[in-house]
Amino acid sequence: MKIKLVHPRFLFKALLLMTLAMVVLQTVRAQDDKLVAQLEQIATLIRENKTGEAERQLGIFLRSRPNEPVALNLLATIKAKQGRLNEAETLFARAVDNNPRFTGARMNLAYLYLEKREPAKAVVQLREVLNLEPGNTEVMVMLGDAYLATGATDEAERQYLDALEGRLDNAGALLGLAQISRVKGELKETTLYLTRVATLSADSKSPEFLYKFATIALQAGMSDAAKAAMENALKLRPNEPAYLLTLGIAWIRKGDLFEAEKAFRHVIQLQPNNEPAQIHLGYVLLNQKKYDEARLWLEKSARAPTAIPEVFYYLGLVAQEQNDDLKAIALFEKAVQKLPNYAHARIALGSSYIRLRNYPRAKEELETAVKLDPDEPKAHYNLALLYARLKDPARAQEEMRIVEKLKAKGASTDGVVVLPPNPNPR
Amino acid sequence: MRSLFLLLALLAPVTFEEVPPQVSKITWTHNNAQSVDRQLPETVGAGCAFLDYDNDGWMDIYFVNSGPSDFFTPATPLKNALYRNNHDGTFTNVTDQAGVAGGRFGMGVAAADFDGDGYVDLYVTNYGPNILYRNNGNGTFTDVTDKAGVATTGWSTCATWFDFDNDGKLDLFVSSFVFYDKSQNPLCTDATLQRRYYCVPRLFKPTPSRLFRNNGNGTFTDVSRQSGIADHPGKSFGAVATDVNNDGLMDLFVANDTMPNFLFVNKGGGKFEESGLAAGVAYGEAGRPRSGMGVDAADYDGDGWQDLFVANIDHEFFSLYHNDKELIFSDQPGEIAPSTHLLSGWGLKFFDYDNDGDPDLFLVNGHPDDMIESRIARVRYKEPLLLFENTGRGFKDVSATSGTVFSKIFSGRGMAVGDFDNDGDLDVLASNNGEPPLLLRNQGGNKNNWVGLQLVATKSNSAAVGAVITWQAGAAKRTRLRTGGGSYLSSHDPREILGVGQASKIDSIEIRWPSGTTDRLVNIPLNKYIKVVEGAGQSR
Numbered sequence: 022m023k024i025k026l027v028h029p030r031f032l033f034k035a036l037l038l039m040t041l042a043m044v045v046l047q048t049v050r051a052q053d054d055k056l057v058a059q060l061e062q063i064a065t066l067i068r069e070n071k072t073g074e075a076e077r078q079l080g081i082f083l084r085s086r087p088n089e090p091v092a093l094n095l096l097a098t099i100k101a102k103q104g105r106l107n108e109a110e111t112l113f114a115r116a117v118d119n120n121p122r123f124t125g126a127r128m129n130l131a132y133l134y135l136e137k138r139e140p141a142k143a144v145v146q147l148r149e150v151l152n153l154e155p156g157n158t159e160v161m162v163m164l165g166d167a168y169l170a171t172g173a174t175d176e177a178e179r180q181y182l183d184a185l186e187g188r189l190d191n192a193g194a195l196l197g198l199a200q201i202s203r204v205k206g207e208l209k210e211t212t213l214y215l216t217r218v219a220t221l222s223a224d225s226k227s228p229e230f231l232y233k234f235a236t237i238a239l240q241a242g243m244s245d246a247a248k249a250a251m252e253n254a255l256k257l258r259p260n261e262p263a264y265l266l267t268l269g270i271a272w273i274r275k276g277d278l279f280e281a282e283k284a285f286r287h288v289i290q291l292q293p294n295n296e297p298a299q300i301h302l303g304y305v306l307l308n309q310k311k312y313d314e315a316r317l318w319l320e321k322s323a324r325a326p327t328a329i330p331e332v333f334y335y336l337g338l339v340a341q342e343q344n345d346d347l348k349a350i351a352l353f354e355k356a357v358q359k360l361p362n363y364a365h366a367r368i369a370l371g372s373s374y375i376r377l378r379n380y381p382r383a384k385e386e387l388e389t390a391v392k393l394d395p396d397e398p399k400a401h402y403n404l405a406l407l408y409a410r411l412k413d414p415a416r417a418q419e420e421m422r423i424v425e426k427l428k429a430k431g432a433s434t435d436g437v438v439v440l441p442p443n444p445n446p447r
Numbered sequence: 448m449r450s451l452f453l454l455l456a457l458l459a460p461v462t463f464e465e466v467p468p469q470v471s472k473i474t475w476t477h478n479n480a481q482s483v484d485r486q487l488p489e490t491v492g493a494g495c496a497f498l499d500y501d502n503d504g505w506m507d508i509y510f511v512n513s514g515p516s517d518f519f520t521p522a523t524p525l526k527n528a529l530y531r532n533n534h535d536g537t538f539t540n541v542t543d544q545a546g547v548a549g550g551r552f553g554m555g556v557a558a559a560d561f562d563g564d565g566y567v568d569l570y571v572t573n574y575g576p577n578i579l580y581r582n583n584g585n586g587t588f589t590d591v592t593d594k595a596g597v598a599t600t601g602w603s604t605c606a607t608w609f610d611f612d613n614d615g616k617l618d619l620f621v622s623s624f625v626f627y628d629k630s631q632n633p634l635c636t637d638a639t640l641q642r643r644y645y646c647v648p649r650l651f652k653p654t655p656s657r658l659f660r661n662n663g664n665g666t667f668t669d670v671s672r673q674s675g676i677a678d679h680p681g682k683s684f685g686a687v688a689t690d691v692n693n694d695g696l697m698d699l700f701v702a703n704d705t706m707p708n709f710l711f712v713n714k715g716g717g718k719f720e721e722s723g724l725a726a727g728v729a730y731g732e733a734g735r736p737r738s739g740m741g742v743d744a745a746d747y748d749g750d751g752w753q754d755l756f757v758a759n760i761d762h763e764f765f766s767l768y769h770n771d772k773e774l775i776f777s778d779q780p781g782e783i784a785p786s787t788h789l790l791s792g793w794g795l796k797f798f799d800y801d802n803d804g805d806p807d808l809f810l811v812n813g814h815p816d817d818m819i820e821s822r823i824a825r826v827r828y829k830e831p832l833l834l835f836e837n838t839g840r841g842f843k844d845v846s847a848t849s850g851t852v853f854s855k856i857f858s859g860r861g862m863a864v865g866d867f868d869n870d871g872d873l874d875v876l877a878s879n880n881g882e883p884p885l886l887l888r889n890q891g892g893n894k895n896n897w898v899g900l901q902l903v904a905t906k907s908n909s910a911a912v913g914a915v916i917t918w919q920a921g922a923a924k925r926t927r928l929r930t931g932g933g934s935y936l937s938s939h940d941p942r943e944i945l946g947v948g949q950a951s952k953i954d955s956i957e958i959r960w961p962s963g964t965t966d967r968l969v970n971i972p973l974n975k976y977i978k979v980v981e982g983a984g985q986s987r
Contacts, residue, residue, distance in 0.1 A: 277825070310764060326465075376777060399732070405724060410775070411723050421724070428735070
């Protein structure tokens with residue numbers, strides 16, 4: 022169900038900052054000033070994105086000193102920047118093997134493992150770093166993040182609390198605690214942590230941090246905070262597709278489909294084949310009842326072999342709205358085939374069968390939908406419609422009473438369509 | 448060269464042009480009585496009408512105004528207004544002479560000849576008791592409300608004249624809005640505004656609408672309960688009488704605000720059955736009631752079945768319900784939906800503005816909350832008019848090319864259509880809340896050929912509501928059911944203009960009257976109004 026977004030542009034950015042400035046000086050200076058100068062020059066080339074030249078010079082360097090940890094670390098960084106993660110992993114690991122106290126390389130390896138969604142391996146590296154640098158709060162937060170990714174929430178919480186050291190000014194730790202609260206379903210605590218993070222100085226927040234904040238805020242229902250964070254992130258990095266996408270989702274949650282549409286169109290302008298943006302644009306156009314264009318974008322996504330069930334569901338809704346229920350049914354069936362427990366697709370199937378006056382099939386689909394999601398008012402409304410058509414006013418009224426009850430409970434019936442899944446990569 | 452000019456003139460779009468007060472001499476302005484307490488009745492009015500009260504063959508105009516109520520005492524007396532058509536594009540205010548000033552907190556108006564004496568009467572709805580003005584035939588009216596038995600209490604909105612029992616007499620349906628008095632006005636405000644805004648009707652209790660059967664002797668009997676209408680309390684605004692199942696009995700489609708709409712299906716024998724849910728016209732998607740305001744009915748796709756339209760509030764979309772037969776409708780708004788996403792619709796009417804033979808759609812919009820702009824992004828208090836042209840398969844938004852008035856914004860409410868300049872195309876009258884009204888002259892609708900019918904019933908109800916008109920010009924055959932009411936708080940020119948496009952002659956017109964009588968007309972002159980007497984055919 023998750024759409025994986027890849028963000029190569031900022032992958033390993035933090036890693037670069039750390040390795041180039043700090044590690045080169047600390048590790049090599051003692052050995053040889055000439056070597057230090059040479060590696061610093063290579064580091065500068067990497068920083069300036071002149072990776073070809075940096076790689077060439079590193080090749081020469083490593084021919085004479087094949088196990089030099091700093092050089093291996095730098096070459097690994099280049100490979101990571103190029104998206105060649107396996108090669109990067111091997112090189113980082115060699116750097117660590119050659120100098121087990123090289124915390125920079127271990128941190129890089131940990132970043133890499135997190136990026137590869139291998140958080141358990143990241144935990145191992147980060148624990149080593151923390152042993153070497155016991156008071157490093159940045160490592161604690163990162164270790165907390167790694168634990169959280171493995172599902173070890175208690176360990177994660179301990180790391181975040183250690184990082185805070187009783188002071189509520191470590192934004193990363195607070196954000197981690199917010200995530201833990203959200204996982205535990207403690208909405209009030211999540212909101213409190215996020216609110217605290219939002220009040221901390223914006224200067225200390227990198228775009229990556231703001232992005233992470235926004236994705237958690239969205240999950241916690243704080244769409245205003247998410248929107249503000251992404252607007253700030255976009256000031257720092259105006260054309261980052263992932264940020265624009267998240268901003269668009271925040272606008273959807275705020276109910277402004279027009280701003281959302283703008284954000285998704287911007288993403289597509291930058292990355293014409295960005296599938297999540299296409300799906301979300303299709304979604305907002307569908308909800309604005311601009312069916313022809315919605316269909317165009319959704320069909321692009323539907324052609325991908327990895328197309329998510331939602332795409333077929335939305336396309337089905339477009340067909341339904343354009344009065345082609347047979348086509349709609351075929352599309353809803355496809356969605357259900359991909360995701361048998363897809364309650365909304367079942368409801369839509371029921372609705373199309375009602376329109377085709379195939380009431381037994383409609384009943385079957387709607388009853389399945391109610392079993393899958395008893396609190397979805399749309400299913401009960403369609404059942405009410407069905408029973409009214411079948412001249413059974415008592416059951417129709419009974420279903421409408423359920424709709425009313427669910428609405429009173431706060432079940433949403435405002436949106437025509439449920440949102441596509443959040444394409445947040447983590 | 449002349450033929451080129453002619454061709455260019457034919458290709459030029461039909462437009463609607465404002466007739467300014469300096470030209471029309473209509474200086475009346477609606478006073479909405481807006482107060483800091485934001486009493487709900489202030490924001491929903493008012494209506495307007497085209498009617499020929501003096502039978503001179505020219506459409507006169509009536510406007511409804513606010514007036515004294517339990518929450519409002521006007522500093523100077525407020526009046527409804529009757530403007531007599533001077534036949535030259537100007538109007539004269541004859542309200543006082545005619546005796547139709549109202550004097551209550553007015554809402555809507557429905558004009559029809561309820562007593563069949565050949566003169567059109569007026570039913571004015573109010574927040575408070577309604578008024579039935581009987582036309583004396585000499586330019587004056589008499590308030591006969593009590594004598595006629597159509598007095599009401601509470602808050603009435605739209606009134607609709609139609610003949611529900613096919614006895615040849617006009618009956619009266621009166622929409623009733625919420626239970627309200629000044630003590631029922633809860634505090635609706637927010638921290639940003641720190642002052643009241645108009646509360647949403649969801650907070651108020653519904654009330655049943657009323658149905659009055661015409662006894663034929665100047666009096667009416669309240670049959671709300673017997674008919675089943677009173678079993679369904681609503682928050683009703685617009686209503687239209689139409690025949691949704693082609694059984695010859697007029698049904699009622701009634702818009703409700705924050706409640707499911709009603710489709711009262713006429714079962715005969717004086718009974719109605721509410722079938723909105725089964726018909727699919729009661730709720731929006733997911734079973735959520737919407738804020739229905741204006742309504743109308745027409746067979747927009749020429750399949751012989753009456754379709755329905757209802758305008759809602761912003762973000763709810765307006766609905767065009769296609770009649771799928773067997774009392775089932777499907778919402779197929781097409782291009783209308785995205786165009787109305789952010790709008791709140793009130794007055795609206797299906798009519799053939801370009802005389803090509805099919806019904807187009809005109810919408811008057813405006814948000815009920817004058818402070819909405821500080822609360823919801825992109826939604827405005829004053830909103831533009833919209834015009835949709837019937838393409839045969841749906842509707843196309845032609846507002847942008849239909850006159851500069853469509854680029855302006857208004858606090859639109861009531862809307863009536865009528866040919867006030869007798870040039871053979873339908874003009875528009877819109878009433879704006881707390882603002883001067885808008886008279887729009889249709890420019891170019893009569894480039895296509897037409898025939899105007901003045902239907903004079905002898906056995907059927909005097910408004911010929913329920914009559915089915917079929918006309919043929921060459922291969923094109925069109926049918927129109929004469930509906931009752933429609934729009935919002937307003938009343939329309941009773942004549943029927945039949946457009947035939949560029950056809951140079953009209954082969955036949957057939958009128959099937961509600962009584963069952965059929966008149967067939969041949970050798971019909973084009974581009975003229977003709978009077979058609981039931982059972983006698985064309986009289987002149």
